[in-house]
Every structure is written in C-alpha cells, then in structure tokens.
Amino acid sequence: MYEFLEFLENIDHQLLLEVNKHVGGFGDSVMIMVSGKWFWIPLYALFLILIQRKVGSDNLIYLLIAVFALIVMTDQGSVYFFKDVFERYRPCHNEYLKDILILPTGNCGGTYGFISSHSANMFGLATLVYSIMKAQSKLWLLVFLWAGMVSFSRVYLAVHYPSDILVGMIYGTCCGLAISILFRKTRKYS
Numbered sequence: 575m576y577e578f579l580e581f582l583e584n585i586d587h588q589l590l591l592e593v594n595k596h597v598g599g600f601g602d603s604v605m606i607m608v609s610g611k612w613f614w615i616p617l618y619a620l621f622l623i624l625i626q627r628k629v630g631s632d633n634l635i636y637l638l639i640a641v642f643a644l645i646v647m648t649d650q651g652s653v654y655f656f657k658d659v660f661e662r663y664r665p666c667h668n669e670y671l672k673d674i675l676i677l678p679t680g681n682c683g684g685t686y687g688f689i690s691s692h693s694a695n696m697f698g699l700a701t702l703v704y705s706i707m708k709a710q711s712k713l714w715l716l717v718f719l720w721a722g723m724v725s726f727s728r729v730y731l732a733v734h735y736p737s738d739i740l741v742g743m744i745y746g747t748c749c750g751l752a753i754s755i756l757f758r759k760t761r762k763y764s
Contacts, residue, residue: 586735590665593729594675601730602678609692609727617720621703628707633761640702640757647749648698652691652742662688666732675732683733690734693742694749696721701750706757721746 607613626634664687665671672682700721704714725743728734734742 582737586737587665587671589736590671590729590732591674594732597676597678597730597732605727605730606679608723609731614720614724621699621717624713625703625706629761636757636761637706640753641699644698644702644749644753645695647753648694648746649691651749652689652694652745656689656741656745657684657686660688661686662738664733665735677732679731687734688738688741689745690725690728690738690742692728693721693725693734693739694746696724697743697746698750698753699746701747702754702757705751705754 622637625637629637663685664682666675666677666682667685667687697718700717703717707713721743725739729736729739
C-alpha cells in the first residue's frame with residue numbers, strides 16, 4: 575500500500591512540475607486574475623439572474639440560502655474534513671519542491687492544501703447551477719469551464735497538487751448535488 579501511495583504522490587509531483595515549468599509572462603496575470611475572488615462577481619450575478627428567472631422570485635430567498643449552505647459545506651468542509659485531517663502540505667510548503675517551484679503570486683497560502691477549497695467551491699456552485707438550469711443545455715459548458723479554469727489556476731500558481739484539485743472537484747460536486755436535490759424537493763418551480 576505504501577508503494578502505491580508513493581507512486582500516486584510521484585505522479586502528483588511530476589504533473590505539478592510539468593505545469594510549473596510553463597509559468598511566466600501573460601499566463602501569470604491571467605491565472606492570478608482567474609484565481610481571484612472578485613474577478614468572477616459579474617459571472618456570479620449572471621448565474622443568480624438566470625437561476626432566479628428559472629425558479630421564480632418567490633424562491634429567491636431559498637435559493638440564496640441554498641447557495642450559502644453550499645458554500646459553507648464546500649469551503650468549511652474542505653478545511654475541517656480534509657485539510658485539518660490529512661495535513662498534507664501544499665506543494666509550495668513541501669521540503670522537496672518549495673525551492674524549485676515558481677510562485678507567480680509570490681504567496682503560498684496556508685500550510686495544508688488537501689483538498690482545494692477553490693475547486694470544491696467552484697464545482698459545488700457549477701453543479702448547483704447546472705442542476706437547477708438543466709433546460710439551458712449550453713449553460714453546463716460555461717459553468718464547468720469556469721470551475722475547471724479556476725481549479726487549474728490553483729495548480730498553475732503552485733499552491734495545489736492536481737490530486738487536491740481532483741478530490742476537491744469530487745467533493746464539491748457531491749455537495750452541489752446534495753444541495754440541489756434538497757432545493758428541488760422542497761421548492762416548486764418549472
């Protein structure tokens with residue numbers, strides 16, 4: 575079992591280093607912006623408007639409660655159920671990698687990185703938006719591209735391993751499904 579975990583960690587390191595060797599220039603500015611919280615506010619507003627149109631004004635407060643509950647589940651859950659339990663160092667805090675990684679922001683973030691809160695949050699929201707807006711077939715592509723881009727930016731910035739992202743995606747998607755099922759079962763809309 576130990577050899578298998580070591581094998582997986584080696585793959586994580588190699589994938590991270592492969593991405594990190596392409597860091598620099600315009601890509602840094604883009605990925606820093608993509609990873610930021612405030613850059614996406616217009617997209618969040620668009621999602622809210624589209625979903626509100628779908629579920630109706632009567633359900634808006636319940637929708638906001640659902641989104642709040644989802645963010646608490648994904649954001650706090652990623653810390654208390656994963657980071658505080660597994661205590662896996664971020665790549666930029668790893669003794670073997672920290673001196674060879676390029677950090678475009680110059681900042682590493684918190685000590686532990688498994689799982690990515692950004693990835694969990696974004697895929698949770700993408701799943702909720704998609705689940706509610708199923709009739710709009712092209713919207714799924716936009717929401718999951720957005721979540722994928724934000725998640726990839728965390729590897730690019732060398733603050734997460736690819737597996738941090740992958741497990742964050744899975745966790746966030748599960749949380750998004752749970753909240754969307756609860757929302758759909760308790761609220762009536764077309």
